[in-house]
Amino acid sequence: MRISEIQRLSAQGSIGLILCIMPSVACAEDVNVGFGFGVAPSYLGGSDYIIVPLPSVSVSSGPVIVRTNNLGLEAGIEITPTLTIGAIGRVDPGRNSLFNVRDAVVQKLRKVSPSVELGGFVEFRLPLNGNNEPGATLFTRIAAEKGLEGGHGGLLIESSMGVFAPLGARTSFAASAFLNWQDQRYANSFFSVDAEDARASGLTAFAARSGVRDIGVSVLFDRQIGGSWSAGFVSSLGRLQSSASASPIVMQRGSATQLFGGFTISRRF
Known part of the structure; x- marks a missing residue:
């Protein structure tokens, strides 16, 4: 598994998003295609779970890589062996839009329409063995996405x-911690309950604020299973924070604890 893919998946967390697993071997030029399934909350802060598809595509040539990012793509360029920067374009599924909410009360809230998000990312890697030989690597990733008008419109x-560490010749492993921050518009879209929503649903009116949205941990495994094929597994545990966890959408109808698990099969061409 590429370290850059592990960084991206860890940063995204697990809340109601389609995540992707990428194959393991990085080389100068390759194409990787995979598909699988995962289990995730049907909306941000929800406690009902749905099965989601996990498609993945990655195309690299030299220092440039283009790959899936949730419902979208990102393109990065390796500036140095330890630094990659890039751009992101994707769609946030919103709430009760692309994925149906099962909770009858939450269904009565205004829908959060799918939102086109544009942004960028920076990735850093630090090999622990101090050279280019395979071994354990520390990594960090920071990304920012702004929703365009028509959806949540937030940041x-x-x-x-x-x-990241290889476990033998065919298996790799990663463990990471993530923290995500939301601005006022993002928080208001997903966690506020205005007067109209309160009348329709019976939930208490609530005004969400900007701040840390969630924190959590992710674990990923990838194993080559023969030839150019590999299998990947990802699991994460997230916990909504501050204004997000205090929302009646979460406290009364959902859960601040957000789980995700997924499995994919992929092939390198």
Whole structure:
């Protein structure tokens, strides 16, 4: 598994998003295609879970890589062996829009329409063995995405830090911690309950604020299973914080604890 893919997945967390696992071997030029399934909350802060598809595509040539990022793509360029920067374009599924909410009360809240998000990311890697030989690597990633008008319209900043290590010749492992921050518009879209929502749903009116959205940990495994094929597993545990966890959408109808698990099969061409 590419360290850059592990950074991206860890930063994204697990809350109601389609995550992607990428194959293991990095080389000058390659194409990786994979698909699988995962289990995730049906909306941000929800306690009902749905099965989501996990498609993944990664195309690299020299220092440039283009890969899936949730419902979208990101393109990065390796500036140095330890630094990669890039741009992100994706769609946030919103609430009760692309994925149906099962909770009858939350269904009565205004829908959060899918939002086109544009942004960028920076990734850092630090080999622990101090050379280019395979070994454990520390990594960190910071990304920011701004939703365009028509959806949530807010800003989300994602960050993660962790360690990647090969476990033998065919297996790799990563563990990381993540922290995500939301601005006022993002928080208001997903966690506020205005007067109209309160009348329709019976929930208490609530005004969400900007701040840390969630924190959590992620664990990822990837194993080559023969030839150019590999299998990947990702699991994460997130916990909503501050204004997000205090929202009646979460406290009364959902859960501040957000889990995700997924499995993919992929092939390198």
